Amino acid sequence: MEFKGFSKKTLPFLESIRKNNNKEWFSAHKKEYEELILNPSRAFVTEMGEHLQALEPFINAIPKINKSLYRIYRDTRRPNALAMPIKERIGVIFWQGNTKRMQSSSFYLHFSPDELYVAVGVRWFEKPMLDAFRETIKNDDKRTQLAKILEDIKAKDKGYTHLEKGYKRYPKGFSADMAHADLSLYKGMATYKMLDPHLIEDGDKLINTLYKIYEDMLPLQQFMYAVSLRVEHD
Template identity: 25%
Template structure:
């Protein structure tokens, strides 16, 4: 059962940032497993249980990231990450960034969670635009619900040349090549240190399930570019 993170969790993240080498990590590995990785796994499991109960047909699964960086992509950085995240998504052979996922991340400066599609295939975004061109009302309703909650902020990577104009509400989505709905927190508030975090993150991510479903359904549409 998730009991919360602790000051040891935060101290470890800062420690690995400034001592990113094997000897320091090995000397503090037990702290990492006990105070960082294991609580992250427990949080992931309990939030997954809530989302899976709310949408059993999606077949969602949870996964916690590795602290080890890909040796092929170090680019002068140390071999370890100073943060961890977990994802909840449908089973897939695709890379994390190429599938829509629900996520939570804890890092030295703060924490965040939401839904992201960070490297959405161009064909998927073309399908979304085609849907919005022909039947925008269902997606408009979902976007209005998200904006009304005032919890998540839409973050996008846009095409250099806009794809078109529909409305002030839908244009940010229509012209995005990838996107995320994110709730970001600077610092480490008391909720991180208690089981209340499960309820907060679980409740908020559950409100994103309708738009997550919508994006999944878009992927099944025929390619409008043909």
């Protein structure tokens, strides 16, 4: 299936999920979900994946649920999952390496009626990745390298930003007198940009826009992928 963009009915359908968030309603509209979201998402992963492999040849672009695509049902272990069991936000991930898809550096996006969120990196660390990240940036040169990557990405003046710090106290091995010690205070390391969600309705423009953003953010992808390799090797 060639990717031509998502239908103009896709965002209104997600708004309907928000207003009718129950399994009974969703079951009655399963065909619309497949036509408006699932099938074009699969086509998008295939085409976008081919473009991304020009940046990173071994990126994972697998147009299946629990691979590059996320389940539409919320994890029942998460807060509010029972009250709102259906996701009104559609996520797609292209990850690199053999670790968990959310714990290896990735090109990521999600869209909803409110936003198109585009990101690169690792959005939150589980303990093995957190340990690997901190061990990496204990090295003065690596901290300087990461700080410059973030500075250069933001300096492009294209609306790029990065996650906020998640911790207040320096972890063991870091102190305020170290250059760029604040990098140790992050719970994840990713850069991102917010876009108009209606961009998903124009297939060519969406692919081209995402490619340029991901290309700009590629240095962080490569840095964080190297961090994830420490988890694989430890």
